Structure formats: structure tokens, C-alpha cells
Amino acid sequence: MMTSEKRLLVIIGITGNQGGSVASRFLSDPSYRIRGLTRNPSSPTALALASKGIEIVAADLDDVSTLIPAFRGANLIFSVTNYWEPFFRPDCRVKAVELGVSCRKYAYEAEVRQGQNIADAVAATIDSLDENGLIASTLSHARRCSRGRFDELYHFDAKADVFPGYVEEKYPRLAKKMSCVQTGFFMSSYRLAPSAYFRKIEDGSFLMSFPCSSDAPIPHLAVNADVGPFVYAVSKLPPGKHYLAAGTICNWIEYLGIWSEITGVKTSYKEISLQELIEYTTDKEFGREIGDMYLYSSEPGYDGGDKTLLKVEDIRKLGVECPMTSLEEWMREEDWSMVLNQ
Numbered sequence: 134m135m136t137s138e139k140r141l142l143v144i145i146g147i148t149g150n151q152g153g154s155v156a157s158r159f160l161s162d163p164s165y166r167i168r169g170l171t172r173n174p175s176s177p178t179a180l181a182l183a184s185k186g187i188e189i190v191a192a193d194l195d196d197v198s199t200l201i202p203a204f205r206g207a208n209l210i211f212s213v214t215n216y217w218e219p220f221f222r223p224d225c226r227v228k229a230v231e232l233g234v235s236c237r238k239y240a241y242e243a244e245v246r247q248g249q250n251i252a253d254a255v256a257a258t259i260d261s262l263d264e265n266g267l268i269a270s271t272l273s274h275a276r277r278c279s280r281g282r283f284d285e286l287y288h289f290d291a292k293a294d295v296f297p298g299y300v301e302e303k304y305p306r307l308a309k310k311m312s313c314v315q316t317g318f319f320m321s322s323y324r325l326a327p328s329a330y331f332r333k334i335e336d337g338s339f340l341m342s343f344p345c346s347s348d349a350p351i352p353h354l355a356v357n358a359d360v361g362p363f364v365y366a367v368s369k370l371p372p373g374k375h376y377l378a379a380g381t382i383c384n385w386i387e388y389l390g391i392w393s394e395i396t397g398v399k400t401s402y403k404e405i406s407l408q409e410l411i412e413y414t415t416d417k418e419f420g421r422e423i424g425d426m427y428l429y430s431s432e433p434g435y436d437g438g439d440k441t442l443l444k445v446e447d448i449r450k451l452g453v454e455c456p457m458t459s460l461e462e463w464m465r466e467e468d469w470s471m472v473l474n475q
């Protein structure tokens with residue numbers, strides 16, 4: 134197939150977990166050519182992607198004028214935004230203090246602005262998009278789904294306020310061409326703070342303690358392996374739908390049961406309070422943000438209690454292939470020495 138005949142897929146966040154996974158999956162479909170966006174086209178990751186035939190383009194989500202040419206002519210766009218960069222970056226912490234807002238709120242506003250920039254720029258190329266032409270990675274709307282109980286779960290609402298909120302309100306025609314994919318807990322997230330997941334206690338067993346009820350169903354996602362296949366499957370379906378991407382949905386006791394079986398180590402689970410989590414966490418604002426996420430995951434639920442979200446089984450029932458990694462498969466491949474040698 135000639136390059137000019139191929140469909141153009143534009144990937145935001147191509148150097149990261151989600152966008153990288155989308156690139157891997159679509160690279161194996163010769164009917165697509167891929168354009169990936171990054172702030173730094175000469176980074177080792179960007180150069181490695183370019184060496185696979187991906188067109189790497191410099192663009193910044195904070196500057197809509199860089200996004201408009203980057204999206205021009207796209208048939209399909211994958212969108213992702215990263216709450217945690219403006220949350221953790223030292224210069225953003227300084228700016229938050231200057232503005233008199235918490236770093237959580239600062240990162241919320243930064244992520245919303247980036248999402249709106251994406252939507253504004255995608256709207257400028259709406260006619261080139263396929264019927265299902267914008268696939269956005271997002272999360273449930275905590276404030277709305279909890280009826281106002283969680284009004285500071287910023288890394289959820291910053292996504293949902295734009296995908297779908299802002300798009301539906303400002304660009305109804307684009308909303309009709311959009312699919313929203315809520316992503317489950319990344320299975321790899323424990324690596325950022327292994328002892329927060331598994332703390333070795335005096336008797337040699339491991340204790341997990343979160344402010345989350347032990348029977349709350351949690352969606353778990355092998356982000357690097359599975360976002361790509363999930364998004365690829367979604368691209369084959371009609372637009373306007375909302376999905377939950379996860380390889381396994383289970384509670385934390387079941388999670389520990391699988392882990393125990395694989396590692397041969399005893400575990401226990403203790404539900405703690407938000408205050409206790411904050412006390413254990415060095416970065417208190419981080420403790421508050423993820424603590425709220427655990428509480429919200431208990432009630433109304435990580436997915437906001439929305440039973441209409443389409444899951445992998447629903448996609449398969451529609452006759453579309455959607456290979457996903459189960460938590461057990463992922464755990465069996467993982468090197469747990471960092472946890473076990475605490």
C-alpha cells in the first residue's frame with residue numbers, strides 16, 4: 134500500500150505508556166501510517182519510534198497552535214493527558230504557591246487546559262476524521278458520580294470534564310465522532326511505591342493497607358501491553374460509546390490471593406482511613422489525591438458506578454477481537470524481587 138493511501142493515525146503521548154502501546158498495536162496494521170507527538174523529537178524514545186517508521190512531530194499540549202498542524206489530515210486521533218507531570222514538577226509546585234492554590238488544583242487546571250487545547254485542535258480537522266475518529270483516554274467524573282461527595286478527585290475530573298464534558302458542550306459534531314476509554318489501575322503502578330502496596334511486617338508476611346473497602350471491584354490494566362489492543366478494537370466499533378479498559382476486575386483481597394499464590398508469601402489486607410494513608414505518605418498532597426481515589430473506588434466505585442460502560446467481554450460479543458492480559462498473567466511475568474527483598 135502506498136503511503137498516501139494509508140489512513141493517518143495521530144498519537145498524543147507516543148513516548149509514554151498509553152500512547153506507546155497504541156503505536157505498537159497500530160504498527161502491525163499496514164493500512165495505517167502513524168504520526169506521534171512529543172515535546173522532544175530528539176529524545177532516545179522518540180528516535181527509537183522514528184526508526185520504526187513513525188513520523189515524529191514536535192508539539193506541546195500547552196500550545197494549541199502546535200497541535201492544529203500536527204492533527205491536520207488525521208483519520209484517527211488517540212488522546213491522553215498526564216495529570217501527574219504538572220502535579221509533581223517543582224516549577225509547577227512553585228507556581229501553585231504563587232497562585233495560592235493546592236498543587237492538586239493546579240494540576241487539575243493544567244490538565245483541563247491541555248484537554249481543551251486537544252479538543253479545540255481536533256475540532257479544526259473534524260472533516261478528515263473517520264466516523265469513529267477521536268479515541269480519548271479518560272476516567273469517570275468523580276464529583277458527578279458521587280453526587281458531590283468527592284469534589285477534589287482532580288486527576289479523574291480533569292479528564293472527564295473534557296472527555297466527554299467539554300467536547301459534548303462545545304463540539305457536538307465532534308462528540309458524535311468520539312469514543313471515551315476509561316483506563317483501569319495500571320498493574321505496574323505498584324513499582325512507584327512498592328512498600329505502599331506490600332509492606333513486610335514482623336512475621337515475614339506482607340500487609341496491604343489502603344482506604345478502600347476489601348470487597349470493592351477494582352479494574353486492573355496492563356497498560357503497556359493492553360491499551361493498544363483495546364484502542365484498536367474500539368476503533369473498529371461505532372463512535373459515541375464509553376468503555377472501561379481492564380484485563381481483570383477484582384477486589385484487593387482477590388488481588389493479594391493471586392499474588393500469594395505466585396510468590397508463595399502470606400499476605401493480609403487492612404482497610405485504613407484517609408488520614409492514616411496521608412500520614413504514611415511522604416508527599417501529603419499525593420496521599421490526599423490517591424487516598425480520595427481509593428475511597429471513591431469503594432463507593433460509588435472506580436468507574437463511578439456506571440454499569441453501562443462497555444468492557445472487553447462486550448467488545449468480544451460484538452465480534453471484535455480484543456486480547457487483554459489478566460492480572461494473573463501479568464503478575465507471573467513480573468519480577469517481584471524489589472518487593473520480596475524489602
Ligand SMILES: NC(=O)c1ccc[n+]([C@@H]2O[C@H](COP(=O)([O-])OP(=O)(O)OC[C@H]3O[C@@H](n4cnc5c(N)ncnc54)[C@H](OP(=O)(O)O)[C@@H]3O)[C@@H](O)[C@H]2O)c1
Nearest residue numbers: 146147148149150151171172193194214215216318319322
Ligand atoms: N497510574 C495509574 O494507575 C493510572 C490509571 C488510570 C489513568 N492514569 C492516567 O494516565 C495518565 C498518564 O498516562 P501515561 O502513563 O501514558 O503517561 P506517561 O507514560 O507519563 O507519558 C506522558 C506522555 O504525555 C506526553 N506529554 C506530557 N505533557 C505533554 C505536553 N505538554 N505536550 C505534549 N506531550 C506531552 C509525554 O510526551 P513527551 O514527554 O515526549 O513530550 C508522554 O508521551 C495520567 O493522567 C494518569 O492520571 C493512570
